[in-house]
Amino acid sequence: MNLKAIKKRLLNKERALKQIRVIYSHLVSMSDEELMEYLDIKDDKELFEYIKDLFISKEPNKKSLIKKCRYTDNSGRAKNLYSSEREAKRVAEYIYNTQKILLKIYPCPDVYGWHLSKI
Numbered sequence: 001m002n003l004k005a006i007k008k009r010l011l012n013k014e015r016a017l018k019q020i021r022v023i024y025s026h027l028v029s030m031s032d033e034e035l036m037e038y039l040d041i042k043d044d045k046e047l048f049e050y051i052k053d054l055f056i057s058k059e060p061n062k063k064s065l066i067k068k069c070r071y072t073d074n075s076g077r078a079k080n081l082y083s084s085e086r087e088a089k090r091v092a093e094y095i096y097n098t099q100k101i102l103l104k105i106y107p108c109p110d111v112y113g114w115h116l117s118k119i
């Protein structure tokens, strides 16, 4: 890779991380490394794929920052949105203790909040 290509890649990375911080405004104080770890992004390639998923979608209005979460569960109902990670963790623990179902917590790609998903 020549210098120009490296520069371009770094710029793209910077832009991608900036876009993520716009969406997840509560993560704004995290360093690049913390942010990528938090979102479970292992390398630059995954970062660009993540951004692509977020912004480049065939669905209309996907690009805009939607106030209401559009995600639905298997039965088509709106997915539960937890307003804090702690709350989501508590629910996940409760479900694990009562039903032995292991759930993962992830930040909603649309709005501020967290979802639970089967692993």
Ligand SMILES: [Zn+2]
Pocket (backbone or CB within 6 Å): 069, 070, 071, 079, 081, 108, 109, 110, 111, 115
């Ligand atoms: Zn959501």
